[in-house]
Amino acid sequence: MKIPLHMAKEKDLQAAGLRAVPEEEKQQALVKGIDQYRQWARSLMVMLETCTKCGACANACHSYLGTGDFNNIPAARADLFRKLYKRYFTWTGKTIGRYIGAEDYDAETLAKWVTYFYQCNECRRCAVYCPFGIDTAEITIAARSIMTALGVVPRFMTGVAANMIKTGNNMGIPKPATIDCCEFMEDEMKEETGLDIKIPVDKPDSDILYIPSSADFFSNVDTMIGVAKFFHAIGANWTIPSTVLEAANFGLLFSMDAMKEQNQRMREAAKMVGAKLVVQGECGHGWRAAKMYTEGANGPAPFGLVHILDYAYQNMDKLKFEKLPWRVTLHDPCNYARAGDIIEQPRELLKACVSEFVEMTPNRERNFCCGGGSGILMDEMMDIRMQLGKKKAEQVKELLPLDFFATPCSICKAQLPHVMKFYGMEDLKMGGVMDVVGKAIVLA
C-alpha cells in the first residue's frame, strides 16, 4: 500500500539521533517494542483488552467522519495494533487467533500502522464517547513511539526532532535570531503604545519563565505581543529562555524518549533563571506534555506550572480592557479541553475583550479537532488534512459572519487557515486568545 507520508531516510534519522532497524529484523523489533510498552504503561494493555467492538466511537471521530476510511474508526485504528497484540501476547491469539481477530505480522503491517496512526490527531474525543473511556490516542502514542524506535517515522517528525536537539525549539531558531525578533516586537509595541514593553531573554533572577511557542516568533507574532503586554500590565518579573523557545513537545507525538528529553530542557531553563513559576504559551499538546507529563517524565518539579490563559484569567482583576467591536468564536484545542483542563478561562478572557462571543456546537470537551493535532502538519498530507478539518469547517460555517476566530494553539493556528481557505472562508481572521487580549488591553 502507498503511505501518504514522506518517511525519514537514514540521514534524517541520524540527524534526529535515531537509527533504522534492518528490514529483516523489523518484525522481531516490533514485537519486542510492544512487549516493552505493555509492561511500561497500563493504559495500553487495558485499552487493548477492553474494547467490545460496539462501534460507538465511529461517529465521535472527526478523522473517520472526514475521510470515511474504515481504518480511521477509533476501534478499527486500535485494532491494527490489537490484532498483533493478540497474536503475540495472548494465549487465545496464539491458538485460535482467527476466532478472536488476531493477525500475524506481514509486509503491510508497518505501512498500515504508519498510515493510520498518523491520521489520528490524538484528540481524545473517542475517550469521551466510548462507554469504557477507551482512549485511542493512547494506542496511537504507543504505536508511534514504538515505530520511531524502529526508524519508521515521518521525515517531518525527524526534522523537528533535529531542530529540538540543535536549538531546543522546533523551528531551529538560534539565540541571536531570538533576540533580534524580540527587539523587533518591542519596537512594534513602542510604536503602538508609546511604552517600553520588554521581552527579556534569559534574564537571571526572573520569577516567571515564560515558554512561548516557537511559531510565535514567525507567524503568530501577535500572540507573543499580547503576552508581553499582559506581563507588562501586571508588572511581572519574567523572561523567555533561548534554550527552550518552545512550548511544544513533539516528543509526545513520536517518541516518549524525546518527550522526556524536551521536558528536561524546560526544567533546566527554569533552574537557570531561578523561576518559581513556569508559564506555558499557546500550544495544545505542549500544555498537555507540560501539565500531565512533567512529573511522570522526570520526577518531582520544584516550580509552579500554569498555562498563560489560566494565568491571565487569574489576573483579570488587574487588567483593564476596552472591548473590541467583534463577533468572535472559540475553537477549543483538544489538548486544552480534554487533556489539559483549560476550558472556561479562554471564554472569560474573550468575553471581557470583545463585544460578542458565540459558541460553536459542539464545544468544550465535545469539540472537534482542527485536524492538525498531534503534529499532522506535513505538506504531503494536505489533502488528508483538509478531510480531517472538515468537521471543524462545518462548525465554523454555521456561525458566519465572524470578525475573528480564536484558535489558541500553534498547531491549530498552522492548520486552520488552510482548512478555512479550502472550505471557502479564506477571509476569516484567526489567531490566539492572547492576540485578542493584547489588542483589547488598556495599558497605563
Next chain:
Amino acid sequence: MLLYFVGQVLPYIAGAIFLIGVIYRVAGWLKVPVPFQLTLFPAPTSGAGRIAAVGTEVLLFKSLYNNDKNLWLWAWLLHVSLAMVILGHIVGIYFLMNQFTLIGLSASASQTVSAFLGTVFGLTLLISLIVLFYRRLVNPEVKQLSDPADYIDLLFILVIAITGNHMRLPGVEVDLPAVKAYLGSLLAFGPAPIPDSGVFIAHFVTVMLFMIYFPFSKMLHFAGFLVNRAMLVEAAPVYPTPAGTPLRSSFAGARAPVADSGQAKGVQA
C-alpha cells in the same frame, strides 16, 4: 458417571478457572505502572466526585447515553436485566421465591411477583441480546469491526437465557427446593448429585461452560471498564510537586537521554 462429572466435578473446575482467570488477568494489568496521569477533563476533583462520576457510568452508562441513545437503550437493558436476573437467582433460590414476604406480601403473592419479575427480566435479557446481535449484523461499521468471537459471545449468553427462560414455560416443572439443596451442597463443598431435570441440567451446564470461557474472552470488559475509568478520573498532577510524592514509575527516575545526542533508547528505561 457423566452426571457425576457434570454435577459434582465440573462446577469446581469452572469456578476455579473463572476466579483464577479473572484475578490473573486483572492483576496483570494492575502490576503495570501508570507512568502519566490520563485525567480526562472536565474531571471530578474530590474523592466523592470521582466515585459519583464512575458510579453514573456504571449504573447509567452516561457516556453512551450522550453518544448513541439507541445503542444505549439496548446495552443498558441488557446489563440491567442481566444484573436483575443474577440477583434474582441468588435471592429467589435462597428464599424459594418467598423473598417478598419480607416486605409484607403473603407467600403466594410473593411467589407470583417473583415469577413475574423473573419472566420480565428474563425476556428483556433475551430480547436485548437478539437486538444487539441483529445490530452487529446490519450496522455496516459494527459488522466490519466484529470478530467471530463477538457473535459467539452474544450467542453464548443467548443460549443461557433461552435455557433459563425454558424453565419458566408453562408445564415445565423444576423442583426449586431440590435445586436450592443442590446449590447449597456445592457451596458447602459437599456436592450432592445434580437434580435429575433435563432443562435444569442444560441451563446449568451452559453456565458452567460460560464461566470457563469468561476469563479468556472480552467478557472481562467489566473489569477493564473499572480499571480504565479509574485512570481517567485520577487527580491531575500539581506543581510544585508536593514533598514526599513517590515516583510514578522507573521512567521518571531514569536519567533523561543525554540532551544533545537524542539517542532513542526505547521505552524500557
